[in-house]
Amino acid sequence: MQSDPKPVLHATGISKFFPGVIALDDVELQLYPGEVHALLGENGAGKSTLIKCLTGAYPRDAGVIMLDGAEINPKDPLSSQAAGIGTVYQEVNLLSNLSVAENLFLGRQPRRFGMIDQRRMLRDSKDILAQYGLSIDPAQLLSSYSIAIQQIVAIARAVELSGKVLILDEPTASLDREEVELMFSVIRRLTARGLAVVFITHFLDQVLAICDRATILRNGCVVGTRKLAEVTQTEIVTLMLGRQLEAATHHHERRETGDVLLSLRGFGKRGAIEPFDLDIHTGEVVGMAGLLGSGRTETCNAIFGAQPADQGEARLRGSPLRISTPREAIRNRIALCPEDRKTEGIVGDLSVRENIILSLQARQGWYRPLPRAKIEEIAQSYVKALDIRLANLDTPIRLLSGGNQQKALLARWLATEPQLLILDEPTRGIDVGAHAEIIALIERLRTQGMALLVASSEMEELVAYSTKIVVLRDRRQVGALTGDDISPNAIIRAIAAEEEPRA
Amino acid sequence: MIRSTLRRVTPQLIILALILALNMVMFPGFFHVEVHNGRLFGNLIDVLNRGAPVALLSVGMTLVIATRGIDLSVGAVMAISGAVAASVITGGASWIVAVLAALGAGALCGLWNGVLVAVLRIQPIVATLVLMVAGRGIAQLLTEGAILTFNDPGLVRLGGGTILSLPTPIWIWIGVAALVGLVVRRSALGLLIEATGINERSARLAGINARVLLIAVYLVAGLCAALAGVVVAADIRGADANNAGLWMELDAILAVVIGGTSLLGGRFSITASLLGALIIQSVNSAILMSGMAVEFNLVIKAVIIITILVIQSPRVRHWIYLLRASSGPGPMPRQPASRTPKIEEGRP
Ligand SMILES: Nc1ncnc2c1ncn2[C@@H]1O[C@H](COP(=O)(O)OP(=O)(O)OP(=O)(O)O)[C@@H](O)[C@H]1O
Ligand SMILES: [Mg+2]
Numbered sequence: 001m002q003s004d005p006k007p008v009l010h011a012t013g014i015s016k017f018f019p020g021v022i023a024l025d026d027v028e029l030q031l032y033p034g035e036v037h038a039l040l041g042e043n044g045a046g047k048s049t050l051i052k053c054l055t056g057a058y059p060r061d062a063g064v065i066m067l068d069g070a071e072i073n074p075k076d077p078l079s080s081q082a083a084g085i086g087t088v089y090q091e092v093n094l095l096s097n098l099s100v101a102e103n104l105f106l107g108r109q110p111r112r113f114g115m116i117d118q119r120r121m122l123r124d125s126k127d128i129l130a131q132y133g134l135s136i137d138p139a140q141l142l143s144s145y146s147i148a149i150q151q152i153v154a155i156a157r158a159v160e161l162s163g164k165v166l167i168l169d170e171p172t173a174s175l176d177r178e179e180v181e182l183m184f185s186v187i188r189r190l191t192a193r194g195l196a197v198v199f200i201t202h203f204l205d206q207v208l209a210i211c212d213r214a215t216i217l218r219n220g221c222v223v224g225t226r227k228l229a230e231v232t233q234t235e236i237v238t239l240m241l242g243r244q245l246e247a248a249t250h251h252h253e254r255r256e257t258g259d260v261l262l263s264l265r266g267f268g269k270r271g272a273i274e275p276f277d278l279d280i281h282t283g284e285v286v287g288m289a290g291l292l293g294s295g296r297t298e299t300c301n302a303i304f305g306a307q308p309a310d311q312g313e314a315r316l317r318g319s320p321l322r323i324s325t326p327r328e329a330i331r332n333r334i335a336l337c338p339e340d341r342k343t344e345g346i347v348g349d350l351s352v353r354e355n356i357i358l359s360l361q362a363r364q365g366w367y368r369p370l371p372r373a374k375i376e377e378i379a380q381s382y383v384k385a386l387d388i389r390l391a392n393l394d395t396p397i398r399l400l401s402g403g404n405q406q407k408a409l410l411a412r413w414l415a416t417e418p419q420l421l422i423l424d425e426p427t428r429g430i431d432v433g434a435h436a437e438i439i440a441l442i443e444r445l446r447t448q449g450m451a452l453l454v455a456s457s458e459m460e461e462l463v464a465y466s467t468k469i470v471v472l473r474d475r476r477q478v479g480a481l482t483g484d485d486i487s488p489n490a491i492i493r494a495i496a497a498e499e500e501p502r503a
Numbered sequence: 504m505i506r507s508t509l510r511r512v513t514p515q516l517i518i519l520a521l522i523l524a525l526n527m528v529m530f531p532g533f534f535h536v537e538v539h540n541g542r543l544f545g546n547l548i549d550v551l552n553r554g555a556p557v558a559l560l561s562v563g564m565t566l567v568i569a570t571r572g573i574d575l576s577v578g579a580v581m582a583i584s585g586a587v588a589a590s591v592i593t594g595g596a597s598w599i600v601a602v603l604a605a606l607g608a609g610a611l612c613g614l615w616n617g618v619l620v621a622v623l624r625i626q627p628i629v630a631t632l633v634l635m636v637a638g639r640g641i642a643q644l645l646t647e648g649a650i651l652t653f654n655d656p657g658l659v660r661l662g663g664g665t666i667l668s669l670p671t672p673i674w675i676w677i678g679v680a681a682l683v684g685l686v687v688r689r690s691a692l693g694l695l696i697e698a699t700g701i702n703e704r705s706a707r708l709a710g711i712n713a714r715v716l717l718i719a720v721y722l723v724a725g726l727c728a729a730l731a732g733v734v735v736a737a738d739i740r741g742a743d744a745n746n747a748g749l750w751m752e753l754d755a756i757l758a759v760v761i762g763g764t765s766l767l768g769g770r771f772s773i774t775a776s777l778l779g780a781l782i783i784q785s786v787n788s789a790i791l792m793s794g795m796a797v798e799f800n801l802v803i804k805a806v807i808i809i810t811i812l813v814i815q816s817p818r819v820r821h822w823i824y825l826l827r828a829s830s831g832p833g834p835m836p837r838q839p840a841s842r843t844p845k846i847e848e849g850r851p
Contacts, residue, residue: 304708306708325707326707326708326709326710327710327711327712330710336708338708343702343704343705344704344705344708345705345708346702346705347697347698347701347702347705347706347709348701348702349697349701349769349770350694350697350698350701354694354698358694358698358706358709358711359709359710361691361694361695362695362709362710362711362712363710364691365691366690366691366692366695367690367691368690368691369689369690369691370691412709
């Protein structure tokens with residue numbers, strides 16, 4: 001860590017008001033060259049808003065931004081980029097119908113005789129991506145790659161554009177362990193070059209691993225800036241939440257599960273997931289572990305009918321079941337809370353209230369509208385139960401902070417009272433407090449007799465709530481763990497076991 | 504419910520009021536309404552009456568645009584349905600059969616569009632272009648190139664008759680709009696349509712039957728166009744395959760846009776689209792009455808669109824919001840007085 005006396009970026013008195021919300025109140029942020037600075041806070045604390053004010057994506061309502069000792073007034077992200085502040089926003093913000101190379105070079109394509117020099121662009125893209133350990137074909141459409149790779153492309157683009165400050169808003173939310181390590185090494189290389197990096201995340205272990213200092217926000221105010229070498233994780237959490245987090249106690253009373261709810265035999269989809277067998281009982285949480293691209297999402301989608309299975313059979317409570325659309329799944333009280341909330345989950349312009357009751361209403365049919373009072377009751381109760389932070393229920397859901405959007409989507413599916421709830425990365429982007437609440441919620445739903453299938457990249461989390469864990473690799477089920485066998489190490493071993501003979 | 508609708512259509516109401524006021528200044532008799540032979544006459548009645556086709560089209564077009572689609576074929580469908588009604592009635596059938604046949608033709612056209620868009624996943628602008636081009640040809644085949652005239656009093660009444668002193672077309676468009684509006688807003692259809700228009704993928708995954716919904720909105724658009732075609736044919740007592748509904752799809756789209764429904768789909772308001780249709784008709788009749796060249800009509804329309812779009816642009820809305828916030832009682836109770844906004848300040 002550097003204690004260079006001159007900050008590269010110094011923002012003071014930053015305030016931002018939205019109708020009914022004080023998103024930022026007199027916030028100060030200092031960044032020194034070569035440091036990785038964590039920006040921490042609960043969902044809705046104002047982290048993303050602060051970033052957007054610094055880059056000019058939002059006009060700020062008050063405050064001064066000094067970059068290298070000179071005041072800057074970015075009117076839009078382009079001008080802050082030109083000044084040297086590069087940003088990767090929380091939601092991937094690239095154009096998925098352009099190629100990887102075009103995304104990397106958008107707006108600054110290399111030219112030759114006035115024409116875009118495709119060959120050079122592809123070659124340069126390859127070089128750039130190689131620095132990130134990616135050997136993908138930059139001529140392919142961005143959308144043909146996973147979110148993780150899209151995220152790395154976004155980071156590469158921001159790094160290429162920025163000279164002084166790089167801001168990463170939850171960049172690791174959709175990366176697996178190896179990719180996180182890869183990114184850390186990239187970050188370290190960048191800070192060695194003197195770049196200041198702002199790192200927003202809800203993974204505190206990552207904060208402790210890579211960050212030098214942290215600024216903690218609560219309800220739009222700075223509650224402290226700390227050197228991470230001098231504080232404990234508990235202190236940080238207490239600062240963030242304004243209260244102490246009860247230690248997560250997952251006493252594994254592995255009680256008897258109920259009857260078989262869903263039984264899959266030779267179930268699979270060509271090109272997406274190899275045929276597999278799986279029984280899910282009532283009162284059971286089946287965890288799904290595996291690296292990115294191992295087929296977790298594909299498994300969820302096949303069961304839910306989003307990418308319907310084309311082989312094998314399924315039985316629901318013993319009777320044959322054919323699911324070829326999400327509607328059929330929902331009619332059978334199967335719910336899926338998808339991984340990519342922006343494109344597959346939220347309906348951005350609709351209010352939070354409408355988003356919460358959407359699936360319930362769709363199942364009821366258009367001719368049987370839910371009564372207003374009922375809608376209000378459902379929405380209110382879930383906002384309360386899941387502690388969704390919002391100005392009011394009429395707020396369009398896209399204006400909620402990322403974590404609160406996630407909770408609202410969870411509410412949508414809980415409102416349909418499913419018998420099987422499939423959760424694909426349910427805690428992505430959720431703060432430590434809410435993280436513990438969601439784990440508790442999963443446990444509660446299980447004891448109430450719901451069956452759950454949960455895909456997650458977080459081993460500790462899977463261990464905390466799963467009664468059984470299936471491990472996937474290369475779109476195949478390669479193992480299952482039950483009872484006392486379940487531990488993070490066992491999962492990692494199961495994932496790796498298959499790898500060794502091949503290597 | 505009514506309050507929120509009112510708030511939603513305020514810009515359109517203001518513009519309509521402005522244009523009507525302008526009309527009154529230019530033509531003092533504009534608001535004069537008198538009764539002749541039990542029928543109301545006057546410029547205002549005329550606007551409501553002449554505006555019927557575009558108003559009818561805008562009802563269906565609003566739903567289509569709300570799903571992020573567009574229907575370019577409605578003008579051609581008007582020609583088809585007019586031709587069908589005329590040929591059925593000249594074939595000796597009753598006017599009711601003629602109207603039903605015309606509606607059937609409109610429904611078929613709508614279904615065709617809907618299947619192209621929802622099942623074959625062809626982009627709406629291209630899918631409906633097919634029928635826009637082919638439809639007029641079909642209508643010409645039906646009328647064998649001539650203007651097919653008729654005199655059946657029942658059918659003629661739909662264009663030129665009166666009910667309770669008001670011209671029938673006014674009743675027709677108000678009735679259709681009220682019916683569609685009620686069905687859409689009293690049921691959950693409106694919500695499901697909006698969800699599909701905003702994010703079809705999310706909507707499908709939430710269990711909405713987007714395919715059927717899409718087909719349904721094109722079907723409604725076809726039915727509305729068929730009714731408009733019947734009204735126009737009844738008005739001139741004949742089916743003119745070349746000119747009936749010509750370019751009217753553009754007026755209908757314009758009405759929806761003036762009504763503030765985004766071409767990117769999502770939130771829609773049928774009431775606002777109807778006001779849009781009336782705005783267009785008021786401008787048309789003002790220009791007709793002033794004796795100006797009809798070409799001015801296009802320029803003036805363009806000016807109006809620009810004005811409305813500017814008022815509705817998010818940036819201008821934000822300015823209006825800031826203006827309100829800095830004058831009246833601020834929306835931020837905790838905002839300290841000493842901290843003045845520095846947004847507009849440039850670099851020293
Ligand atoms: N454009 C907007 N209009 C109205 N309110 C907004 C807008 N953007 C953000 N907010 C509100 O401002 C507050 C701060 O949101 P922000 O996105 O900065 O939170 P965050 O700290 O990034 O949370 P998360 O960890 O969930 O991403 C939230 O209450 C949010 O609802
Ligand atoms: Mg955020």
